[in-house]
Amino acid sequence: MACRLICFIALLLAQSIPCLAAEPVRIRVLTYNIHHAEGVDGRLDLERIAEVIHAAEADIVALQEVDQLVRRSGRVDQVAELAKNTRMHNAFGANIELQGGHYGNAILSRWPLHGVENHLLPNFQQGEQRGCLKAVVRLPNTSQALTILATHFDHRPLEDERLASAEFINQLVTAEPTAPALLLGDLNAVPTSQTLSRLRASWEVCDEEHLKTIPVSDPSRQIDYVLYRPAKLWRLKNARVIDEPVASDHLPLLAELELVELESAIGK
Numbered sequence: 540m541a542c543r544l545i546c547f548i549a550l551l552l553a554q555s556i557p558c559l560a561a562e563p564v565r566i567r568v569l570t571y572n573i574h575h576a577e578g579v580d581g582r583l584d585l586e587r588i589a590e591v592i593h594a595a596e597a598d599i600v601a602l603q604e605v606d607q608l609v610r611r612s613g614r615v616d617q618v619a620e621l622a623k624n625t626r627m628h629n630a631f632g633a634n635i636e637l638q639g640g641h642y643g644n645a646i647l648s649r650w651p652l653h654g655v656e657n658h659l660l661p662n663f664q665q666g667e668q669r670g671c672l673k674a675v676v677r678l679p680n681t682s683q684a685l686t687i688l689a690t691h692f693d694h695r696p697l698e699d700e701r702l703a704s705a706e707f708i709n710q711l712v713t714a715e716p717t718a719p720a721l722l723l724g725d726l727n728a729v730p731t732s733q734t735l736s737r738l739r740a741s742w743e744v745c746d747e748e749h750l751k752t753i754p755v756s757d758p759s760r761q762i763d764y765v766l767y768r769p770a771k772l773w774r775l776k777n778a779r780v781i782d783e784p785v786a787s788d789h790l791p792l793l794a795e796l797e798l799v800e801l802e803s804a805i806g807k
Contacts, residue, residue: 563774563797564678569597570723570763572691572789575606575642576617579755580785585617587786589624592647595781595793599676600627600647601689601723607631608640618645632657632672632689643670644689644724650676652687658711661703666693669700671708683719683798686712690724692734701728705737712741712768719773719798722766725789729760742766745778745794752792755784765794772799 569592576585592600602621606612622629628648633641634657646652652674660669671690678685688708693700712720722742728734730746738744745765751758758780767773778794 563799564681564683565776565795565797566599566678566685567595567597567793567795568599568601568721568723568765569595569791569793570601570603570689570725570765571791572603572725572763572787573617574604574787574789575609575612576787577612578786579788583612584786585612585615585620586624589621591781591783591786591791592621592625595791597647597793598649599687599721599723600625601672601687602645602647603689603691603725604642605631605645606637606640606642607633609642610638610640614640618647621645622647628652630655630672630674632670634659634668634670644672644691646672646674646687646689648674648676648687650679652676658707660690660692660707661700663693663697663700663703666695666700669693669704671704671711673711678798685798686715686718686720688712688720688722688724690722690726692724692726692728694727698728698733701726701732701734702737705734709738709741717769717772720768722768723764725763727762729762735764738766742768743770743773743775745775745792748778750778750780750792752780752790753788755788755790758790763789763792765792765796767796773797774799 634643654675752763774797776795781791
């Protein structure tokens, strides 16, 4: 009888105390076009790139223009070496066969990567093949899964391929409209472009101050981005360009975001 009474009182107390939302998960994300580790000084230096990544203390890193066993970069598996030097998990998406190896995008993550897929993006007028590397991480101290997309869009003046690529990526995430996702990469498009407008149909963009990433000596344009979705699950804490004007021909872009507890956000 006493046991039943205690259980009844405990139930009443549980119902009377408001359910507290879990603490937000803070995530530092970096996107960096590394120009196959060749700096503007003409020197090939993968350790220099690793130092930039390490100093940023990022949890998730998207890299573009990465070589894997390519002759021009000494037949090194660049993402494997960067992962070893930064002690991060890694995935590589090969988009082009080049000089006996491959060239494409990569993801580094503090947490294990699951469900890795590489999607080739639309290719118009026999341009350089671009891709979107997709992976999923399970965030610590939560059951929440986070989808990461790392990409690099076409660089040519006509915008048609970039627009098609933006639509392709939007379609990749439509099946899970409430699932948190990040899109990181070199979009070769400025914030006022039609490409960014099309992506904004599905994503929020960290570009409040138009974070300029090129040219590295005197940056005047933003073409590298961190995007997130859905908006109600995220809080942008800050975003900044890292001042590293030598290691690559792009500046790295670092953003810090908070992912709020999923169930409490859905109820709002």
